Amino acid sequence: MAEMNTKAMFKLSYGLYVCTAKRGDKLNGCIINTAIQVASEPNRISIAVNKANFTHDMIKETGVCNVSALSTDATFDIFKHFGFQSGRDVNKFEDADNSGKIAEGKISYKIAENGVPYVETGTNAYFSLKVEQMVDLGSHTLFICEPTMMDVLADTSSCTYDYYQNNIKPKPQAVGTTPKGETVWRCVICGYEWVGEELPDDFICPICKHPKADFEKIVR
Ligand SMILES: Cc1cc2nc3c(=O)[nH]c(=O)nc-3n(C[C@H](O)[C@H](O)[C@H](O)COP(=O)(O)O)c2cc1C
Secondary structure (H helix, E strand, C coil): CCCCCHHHHHHCCCECEEEEEEECCEEEEEEECCCEEEEECCEEEEEEEECCCHHHHHHHHHCEEEEEEEECCCCHHHHHHHHCCCCCCCCCCCCCECCCCCCCCCCEEEECCCCCEEECCCEEEEEEEEEEEEEECCCEEEEEEEEEEEEECCCCCECEHHHHHHHHCCCCCCCCCCCCCCEEEEECCCCCEEECCCCCCCCECCCCCCEHHHEEEEEC
8 A cells, every 4th residue: 555645734725823712810822723614504613722732721611712813914923922832831911912002023912802812913803712512633622613703804815824834934944964964853833853863653842732743854
């Protein structure tokens, strides 16, 4: 039987979103690429969130979240801020601005009718979602949701995963040669590099939490 060419996975196209939640006084959010409209009558939007994410637990417990669609105006800083660190360790909304003006260098947000924040910086729409069904998919939970509110925030084009890879994410540094000729595994999502012969099957990128399948092998 022919071997699976897992690079085919990269041919699936996605948008990118900040998925935000609120539990008690805590506001948080993470980057997801897994928001899609899955039915029209009634309108249903699903999101898949990794169980390791703090946002996951917040959505599971409160049953509500918002999804802000990232546009081509989004900077790498927004991806780093929401996608490369966890709300377990930092308060991602501490320096964010809720005053109504879009302040230079700050992430601006508003509180939607459902009490959950949505991000205004680098986004073109937001959706307020109420969880209808949860499907346990192993690494992720699929939340199938009813949209309770939505609005367009800008006319800028949506940021696809492809656009992020080619235009927003800094290009990984040129691979040099080391005298030792080591094998380096590079996360194609965030550029994190791990040195060693065989990447363990259960390896998870410490920066962006993507699995082994998202690593490519580079021989220096
Ligand atoms: C480009 C990009 C796409 C991502 N896509 C997803 C996704 O679809 N689902 C997910 O659970 N995490 C995804 N992540 C990872 C989370 O955003 C990341 O682990 C985040 O730090 C979790 O934050 P939290 O612990 O505060 O929830 C993505 C990260 C990046 C940079």
